[in-house]
Amino acid sequence: MEYFLQLFFSGLTRGSIYALIALGYTMVYGIIQLINFAHGEIYMIGAFVALIVAGVCTIYGLSGVSILILAGVIAVIYACAYGYTLEKVAYRPLRGAPRLAPLISAIGMSIFLQNYVLLAQTSDFLPFPRLIPDFAFMEPVAHIIGSPELVILVTTVVTMILLTLLIKKTRVGKAMRATQQDMNMARLVGVNVDRIISMTFIIGSGLAAIGGVLVASYIGQVNFYIGFLAGVKAFTAAVLGGIGSIPGAVIGGLVLGWAESFAAGYISSAYEDVFTFGLLVLILTLRPAGILGKARKQKV
Amino acid sequence: MLQNLKQSLLISLWFVFLTFPLMVVRVNTMDQVVIWRWMNMLWVAIASFVLSYGWRYMFARQKVRKKVADEGGETRSKLQLLLEDMSFRYKAMGVILVAALIFPQVFDTYQSTIMISALIYVVLGLGLNISVGLAGLLDLGYVAFFGVGAYSYALLNHHFDLGFWISLPIGGIIGCLFGIVLGFPILRLRGDYLAIVTLGFGMIFKVVMENWDSLSFGPSGIANIDKPSFFGMDLNLADSTVYIYYIMIAMVIFTILVTNRLKNSRVGRAWIAMREDETACVAMGIDIARTKLSAYALGAFWAGMVGVLFASKTTFINPASFTFMESAIILSIVVLGGMGSILGVIIGAFFLILLPEYMRAFSEYRMMTFGAAMVLMMIFRPQGIISNLRQTYQYKGLKDKTNNG
Amino acid sequence: MAEKKHKLLEVKGLTMDFGGLRAVDSVTLEVHEGEIAALIGPNGAGKTTFFNCVTGIYKPTKGDILLHPKGLETRRLNGLKPNKVTEMGLARTFQNIRLFPDMTVLENVMIGRHCRTKAGIFRAIIRDKMVRDEEQQIIESSYQLLEKVGLARFANEFSRNLPYGAQRRLEIARAMATDPFLLLLDEPAAGMNPYETSELDQLICKISSEDKIAILLIEHDMKLVMNISNPIYVMEYGKKIAEGSPREIKDNPKVIEAYLGEETDA
Structure with a gap:
């Protein structure tokens, strides 16, 4: 039972990270029907920037939670900036191009950003400082769930609530929903669609950076390649939940987190990624719309 | 003028900000020091300033070209026109063939080895071109079929002592079978989902090969694979390299011949139509499932065959040769060369494989350049270096005989 | 009636x-x-x-x-x-024109012949006499259809370059090619x-x-x-x-x- 709970919570932690990244995929896909392959790279850049800020701060004598907050904030700002630039440079000129074009551009951007970080920094794994302090727990609980997991869960929940409020209550959120429904119609009623698309990339990137910082401080190391696998898995989560659907991304993330955690715990950890992709193939063939997604009727 | 300058300065400033933490700051956690690389900041500033001008220029040029095209003007470049001239093409092909045949006699083994790997990528590019370029199925796990071919030969050779020549078609067929088996579940998927699922297949292949020790000998791989034998004789290293080189040339010619025929056949046209518009294609009575499957499986067939050759060339394989990066390289060959264009893919392969090989300084920046080139290509020249040549037809016994476009 | x-x-x-x-x-x-x-x-x-x-x-x-x-x-x-x-x-055309833009006008019509012809992959590679004859037949009959709709002079142009009205007629020719x-x-x-x-x-x-x-x-x-x-x-x-x-x-x-x-x- 204890083992089960351990797996349950590690799956939950993992899943909430997937959910954070998956949101970026799902929001972008919802609006411009593009798999933003470079999204995983934004997550990686977020983690890297946080690492650099934390490193500089540590050397210049700051400590503890203040570093965590500073590094997190700067990482999010940078990820947003990268997301914004990414859309402007690689996707905006391709609006209206054949379907494959933006997708290939996205793959190109993913390769570019990976190697940019590789060349600018290093190919080695860098140790990420333990920014989340250990606070003491009641003993029976403590070895099932640690403080980093708890911080991740709380941060994720708070972020999700804020995001939901943003989308449901604000003007920008309304415009985003309108654009998602029908881009041309939204443009006609006066929504600045280009700005909304930029906003979507910025928000998605910020969420990914939060995920990046959390995961890096949880696992304790970072390199240029972490974004790729995380990106693909988060995309799987988005598809699992129903791409385009925001609650779907969260559910998909959690399901995938648990599936991986239990499969690795009870079956074999070496084949963890095989389970993930197996699940993806299964979902796409059996129910392409995902758990919460609606099947879109193609217009002829 | 001033407007442009201001804009470029702003862009430059933006990129300096963007690249600051990654390009300038470097934390050495071991010695607890921060290295500030201010020079990088200067480079970024200058580079982005210049590039922003280039970017603007390219867009302006694109606009002009589009206008010319709309007015029915000639937008094909001189090179393109030259290539559409059949007599020139035949002459050029003859020259290239002769050059290719005497190459190993003139240059040393090392050069031939490099050439072989370039030729391997030519065939891989042409194979992937079938599914991506012709049929429009974005396959990001193509390297898995290459790996299947390589492992087929390695295992057949290791366990049953099967030779290269028997294994060559077997490798192709096994690759093809994998293509069919993996193709079935993804037939209903749209372009972008297909991309991600094939990516997954590629990764599954690698993970399985790394972990299924009893089959694949895990990460340590399989060594001492036989090189191709020459009428039962074993050749020394130099001779066998030359031999493999010629096999590879033959294979490239075979591949060009077959893909060219397919492209201009009933099947090939169906692939292209499917790429252009799936709904219209199915409404014209074409069975989409079968068309997709045939393109996917045929692409896999080539990858499987080259895989066999790859294994016999290196005599050692392990899962590390079959990463996503390989798939990405093959894809960029197809994209940069020109999707659907056989000549384009060949030129693309030579360009992308030989350039980093001969310019060592460049090889470090190789993948980054490929990535950037893919983006730029999609924006400014989606048809690739050599765009698809237009096929013209002759009609017998009709009044309008002089018409040949 | x-x-x-x-x-x-x-x-x-x-x-x-x-x-x-x-x-x-x-x-x-x-x-x-x-x-x-x-x-x-x-x-x-x-x-x-x-x-x-x-x-x-x-x-x-x-x-x-x-x-x-x-x-x-x-x-x-x-x-x-x-x-x-x-x-x-039973063939159809589309309200919002759906031609194959990167194929020539003639090739667009040839696609229509697909379901009435049969050369498969292997035959296409070998390209024997039957396949060549069939291919020529596809070309001839497609060309005749283009003549019928008045597009023969555009046969080797890319269909995306056709004027609007001609594109509509090409769609009709393509549909007719399916017999x-x-x-x-x-x-x-x-x-x-x-x-x-x-x-x-x-x-x-x-x-x-x-x-x-x-x-x-x-x-x-x-x-x-x-x-x-x-x-x-x-x-x-x-x-x-x-x-x-x-x-x-x-x-x-x-x-x-x-x-x-x-x-x-x-």
Whole structure:
């Protein structure tokens, strides 16, 4: 039972990270029907920037939670900036191009950003400082769930609530929903669609950076390649939940987190990624719309 | 003028900000020091300033070209026109063939080895071109079929002592079978989902090969694979390299011949139509499932065959040769060369494989350049270096005989 | 219309729901041999959805779609894939032109021949005499179709470079290449100028009389419809509200009401 709970919570932690990244995929896909392959790279850049800020701060004598907050904030700002630039440079000129074009551009951007970080920094794994302090727990609980997991869960929940409020209550959120429904119609009623698309990339990137910082401080190391696998898995989560659907991304993330955690715990950890992709193939063939997604009727 | 300058300065400033933490700051956690690389900041500033001008220029040029095209003007470049001239093409092909045949006699083994790997990528590019370029199925796990071919030969050779020549078609067929088996579940998927699922297949292949020790000998791989034998004789290293080189040339010619025929056949046209518009294609009575499957499986067939050759060339394989990066390289060959264009893919392969090989300084920046080139290509020249040549037809016994476009 | 003509297409009580929305509501319609039938109605009346059901792009919620090819047994089209429907002899064009832009005009038509020819992968690689003959035949017959629709001089141009009206005619040629006995045209005159429309008018009549292909067309342009088609079916809000000869339709109060306030293009 204890083992089960351990797996349950590690799956939950993992899943909430997937959910954070998956949101970026799902929001972008919802609006411009593009798999933003470079999204995983934004997550990686977020983690890297946080690492650099934390490193500089540590050397210049700051400590503890203040570093965590500073590094997190700067990482999010940078990820947003990268997301914004990414859309402007690689996707905006391709609006209206054949379907494959933006997708290939996205793959190109993913390769570019990976190697940019590789060349600018290093190919080695860098140790990420333990920014989340250990606070003491009641003993029976403590070895099932640690403080980093708890911080991740709380941060994720708070972020999700804020995001939901943003989308449901604000003007920008309304415009985003309108654009998602029908881009041309939204443009006609006066929504600045280009700005909304930029906003979507910025928000998605910020969420990914939060995920990046959390995961890096949880696992304790970072390199240029972490974004790729995380990106693909988060995309799987988005598809699992129903791409385009925001609650779907969260559910998909959690399901995938648990599936991986239990499969690795009870079956074999070496084949963890095989389970993930197996699940993806299964979902796409059996129910392409995902758990919460609606099947879109193609217009002829 | 001033407007442009201001804009470029702003862009430059933006990129300096963007690249600051990654390009300038470097934390050495071991010695607890921060290295500030201010020079990088200067480079970024200058580079982005210049590039922003280039970017603007390219867009302006694109606009002009589009206008010319709309007015029915000639937008094909001189090179393109030259290539559409059949007599020139035949002459050029003859020259290239002769050059290719005497190459190993003139240059040393090392050069031939490099050439072989370039030729391997030519065939891989042409194979992937079938599914991506012709049929429009974005396959990001193509390297898995290459790996299947390589492992087929390695295992057949290791366990049953099967030779290269028997294994060559077997490798192709096994690759093809994998293509069919993996193709079935993804037939209903749209372009972008297909991309991600094939990516997954590629990764599954690698993970399985790394972990299924009893089959694949895990990460340590399989060594001492036989090189191709020459009428039962074993050749020394130099001779066998030359031999493999010629096999590879033959294979490239075979591949060009077959893909060219397919492209201009009933099947090939169906692939292209499917790429252009799936709904219209199915409404014209074409069975989409079968068309997709045939393109996917045929692409896999080539990858499987080259895989066999790859294994016999290196005599050692392990899962590390079959990463996503390989798939990405093959894809960029197809994209940069020109999707659907056989000549384009060949030129693309030579360009992308030989350039980093001969310019060592460049090889470090190789993948980054490929990535950037893919983006730029999609924006400014989606048809690739050599765009698809237009096929013209002759009609017998009709009044309008002089018409040949 | 003295003697009873052979019935080619018979649609009975066709209904199509999208979620809660009933786009087509129990529509019954017949097309006979030699007819140019028309389906008209205001925007959003469900005409294109009706076409999509008949051609297999959508699976209808209720109703029967029966095809009675001459001399062959009756086939029910419900749930068949679009390519099977085309193989059965029912071809279509699209409202928003869907050509293959990166293929030449001739190649676009050659695609239509696909389901009537058979060279497979291996034959294409070997390219024996039979395949070469078949290929040449595809080229010849496609070229003849281009001549028929007046596009022969564009044969080797990319279809994306064609003027708008020519693209519409190319779609018709491509559909005809599949050897249909019934042709479904979805707003063939949309976006055409009066001269192009009258050319199209003649083309449709020519197809009907020379090639013995029955035609069912959706059209907004009342003039075109009134000139060439009989019978005419009128749809509004998914329902069939009238059918009959052009004159009957013109005088039908329901039709007048449906088009009232809505510009008639006529």
